[in-house]
């Protein structure tokens with residue numbers, strides 16, 4: 001159920017990293033002035049090609065990165081600069097991350113039961129039979145059954161999909177309100193990607209979870225995302241309901257993304273539209289997409305476009321978004 005207050009809100013968020021260049025240390029801004037809001041029970045799909053800043057943005061929400069500027073509110077609290085184990089612990093219980101590589105996040109010498117029960121014990125304070133029952137229940141919730149057999153297995157005995165289900169169960173053990181899922185299906189066998197996405201969708205309804213769903217793949221973003229935010233070079237190019245963006249993309253970059261994918265997320269539809277990596281250095285001017293854009297003009301090289309409404313709940317950061325140009 002949605003309340004007026006978003007669960008996660010970012011305002012003009014900037015993440016900056018130092019990089020060594022021949023001219024000395026410079027800064028790149030892989031997240032450069034990004035604003036969005038997501039309610040519980042809602043999915044914001046973050047799409048964009050490799051290097052567009054999706055993971056950096058997702059990680060900033062759980063404060064694996066500390067923003068250089070801007071504000072992050074979680075459940076109404078400003079968490080932009082929270083420090084210390086206690087406050088960061090609170091944040092990371094509210095927002096869990098699920099990563100691309102489920103194997104990397106599991107310890108090979110610990111059984112599924114050990115992985116989960118340690119978390120349930122710590123975060124739900126259960127012991128003995130109640131702990132075992134809750135652990136079995138978690139396994140059932142993520143579709144790992146029979147749970148009494150799955151609880152005994154070790155990571156190497158599981159398929160990629162099963163491992164990702166364990167990773168999702170671990171996230172749930174903390175009873176989060178929100179999940180940042182960073183490409184959770186892209187390393188999995190094509191045949192089971194749909195099942196994992198359906199699971200995430202079911203959990204959304206069952207636990208009223210909110211998600212930032214990070215993906216290269218517009219078709220899965222359309223399936224799972226209520227809304228979509230298209231990033232390029234750390235800036236928002238377009239945002240709106242997924243259905244509207246797919247049906248009538250307003251930004252030339254989104255149109256390029258759409259034309260470069262087959263649209264079938266059961267197939268491998270990695271976006272590979274880059275001719276060269278975009279300039280991320282601080283102080284860049286104009287639209288970051290201008291040098292690749294088929295309709296760019298002088299103003300695009302000079303002025304950074306702001307997000308402007310192009311429909312109800314649909315906005316694009318393009319100087320020419322309202323011109324009827326087809327690419």
Ligand SMILES: Nc1ncnc2c1ncn2[C@@H]1O[C@H](COP(=O)(O)OP(=O)(O)OP(=O)(O)O)[C@@H](O)[C@H]1O
Pocket residue numbers: 017018030048049050051052053054055056057216280
């Ligand atoms: N800790 C870091 N230090 C320096 N640069 C970084 C760091 N983390 C990310 N970057 C740079 O920030 C940019 C954005 O990276 P990010 O991983 O957020 O992109 P992405 O959209 O998630 O890409 P992919 O689709 O390949 O996962 C890249 O140029 C990357 O090299």
Ligand SMILES: [Mg+2]
Pocket residue numbers: 054055056182
């Ligand atoms: Mg990434």
